[in-house]
Amino acid sequence: xxxxxxxxxxxxxxxxVRAWHDLGLTQVPGLVRADLSDMGxxxxxxxxxxxxxxxxxxxxxxxxxxxxLPAGVHDMRDDPYRSLEAFVQLAGGYRKVKTAYMDFRWxxxxxxxxxxxxxxxxxxxxxxxxxxxxxxxAGARGLPGYIGPLGC
Numbered sequence: 001x002x003x004x005x006x007x008x009x010x011x012x013x014x015x016x017v018r019a020w021h022d023l024g025l026t027q028v029p030g031l032v033r034a035d036l037s038d039m040g041x042x043x044x045x046x047x048x049x050x051x052x053x054x055x056x057x058x059x060x061x062x063x064x065x066x067x068x069l070p071a072g073v074h075d076m077r078d079d080p081y082r083s084l085e086a087f088v089q090l091a092g093g094y095r096k097v098k099t100a101y102m103d104f105r106w107x108x109x110x111x112x113x114x115x116x117x118x119x120x121x122x123x124x125x126x127x128x129x130x131x132x133x134x135x136x137x138a139g140a141r142g143l144p145g146y147i148g149p150l151g152c
Contacts (some may be wrong), residue, residue: 001053002035003044010073011053015083018076039041052100063110080118081107084131093135095145102144109143110134 001009010017011033020028033053036044045066048054056064059079070076085107089096094106110131118124134140136150 001033001048002037004037004039004041006037009048011048014073014076015079015086017073018078021073055101055104057104061104061111065123079107080116081111081114083112084118084124084127087128088131088135089145091132092147093132094140094143094147097145099144105143106135106145108138113139 003009010030017028036047039047045054049066049129053071054066056066058060058064058068058071061079066079069116072120082103085103088094088106088110089103096102105147110127113134115126116123116127136147138149140146
């Protein structure tokens with residue numbers, strides 16, 4: 001997204017961009033969804049909120065004011081539950097569907113039911129197994145992409 005003063009905004013795949021940044025990559029593939037550089041700052045942010053192009057929640061799943069959004073990719077904080085959510089989805093725990101913020105909803109579900117921290121590969125593997133089972137539990141029924149109970 002190109003915003004006021006020709007500023008570039010990452011509106012999707014933030015965590016991949018942050019991972020590439022942490023690996024030392026200086027360029028990443030991107031697609032400009034829209035050029036909103038002719039908008040003033042207040043109108044731009046109203047548009048971003050109205051079109052679900054911004055999700056101002058911190059790494060603990062708490063809503064934050066737009067003024068607290070990171071200034072750049074290097075300032076983003078890691079949300080380990082977003083990583084957990086991504087691995088569950090890749091493992092087939094639920095279907096990826098076109099619903100706004102579906103990944104955040106799954107991450108918040110896991111945040112409520114899977115204890116952290118995931119500071120080692122072993123801890124992350126245990127959390128992944130728990131989260132995969134939870135993705136098929138009745139408590140996840142209302143989440144986008146829910147597949148249903150695991151077969152035997």
